[in-house]
Amino acid sequence: MFRRFRRFLMLLAIADVLLTVAALGLATLARRTLLWGKFIAPGDPLVSLAVYGIVALLWPVIFQTLGVYDSQYATSAGVQIRRLTFAVPVSAFVLGGVLYFTFREISRLLVVYFALLDWALLALLRVAAVGMLRTLRPQRHTTGRVLVVGAGETGRRVAQIVTGELSPAYDVVGFVDDDATGRVGEWPVLGRIAETAELTWQLGCDEVIVALPGTCHEDVERLVYDLLGQPVHIHVVPDLFRLALVRVKTEDLFGVPMIGLREPIIDGVDWAIKRTFDLVLAGVGLLVAWPLMLLIALVIKLDSPGPVLFRQQRVGENGRRFQILKFRTMVVGAARLQDWVSTAGEQGRMLFKVRGDPRVTRVGRILRRISLDELPQLINVLRGEMSLVGPRPEQVFVVEQYEPWQRQRLAVPPGMTGWWQVSGRSDLPMHLNTQYDLFYIRNYSLWLDLKILWLTTGAVLRGKGAY
16 A cells, blocks of 8 residues: 555665765764864864764664654654654664774764764655655656545545545545445545446556455455456455455554555565666666667568567556567567467467467577577666566466466566576466466565576576577
8 A cells, every 4th residue: 555655765765874874974073073072183083984884784774673664654754753763862872882892982972963963864854755745746646546445434434544644645536335325525436336347447546445344255355356457456454364365465554454465565675675686787787788789689670571679568567567678589460370370288278389480580589599589678677667587477368368366476577587487488388387476476585586587597598498
């Protein structure tokens, strides 16, 4: 429910580190100029560069541990400042312990100055940042649209909390309910529960909060499955535990417990680390590979008529669609011949990639063999549509044939490479690919990403399953 604040909180954490380092510099200046304390000679060094590094490492770790970056309170400067009032002294106390064993010569008065200045700067930052967040979001038309299913007491309370605590990041568009009409409070009743999926699509909703009585198990289950094909996040106010898909995430919405059924699996600090990792490696990859990409483009143009790049709509995280970029490896109009080459596998499942595909060009066959046709996807990674590692972004018509359990693979951003690619690639049937993807989702870590990237090198060199 709070993922819209993750970029804001990541930038806030970076600003915290920069301002904390600045506060240490100002504390050093204050210790030299103010009259309190022991006289400091003008040439005496007060703080070494190593101490600045220690502070830059300690502060984000302690702040994260103490919940300073809790996304639930991203729009509340008051709550954030109260948390700072606890976190800054704790951080300064830990710093004092570290300095006792390393740089004991540092003035204790300087540490006091530093803590006071740090709290003041970070508090001012939060007032400014939250004010800017509230001002810019409506102007940028990025407000999330929330549809509440159920206009009973629980639904009304949820709507009041979202409007009062999460505005302007989120806006309640209305209710759907079988027993209410007209308006409930300040929100309209937009239709019946059976019309939820259609209304969600028409209104462009980002979030659906189901707040129905516990006796409506079957209605809620049908509603959740109706929404699976849409890029919308679903929350259920308990009690409905049997609808968990990959991982259940429980949230407390200011006293109202909710179960997130389609929450991002990779979120918070893990998301920030993975996104930074993607941006750095994809950026470096493009800088290194651009001469090769120009050469590939020229060879494709000389080999067969048609565009250099192949664009196709794919399904990404949470069902959102995007245009994937690849070097063209087939003749123009190859998509119209898909039914001609598709075959049924051993268990009657359709295989959409086959060996010796006659639509593949001469250059395309080489590019596919060593996976160079996928280099333009680095641009998709920079855009945030893909990650370096994750499930393969599947075609729309394939996702439309998914069984409900297979949609679990859409819980994370798609990747250029993944666990199934290093385990057999196209040699594996589609249903087994999904099982490999679910293994990755359930066991995600940065170390697993690094392992997959390392194994990808060997898989590409062997060319196994690439056709």
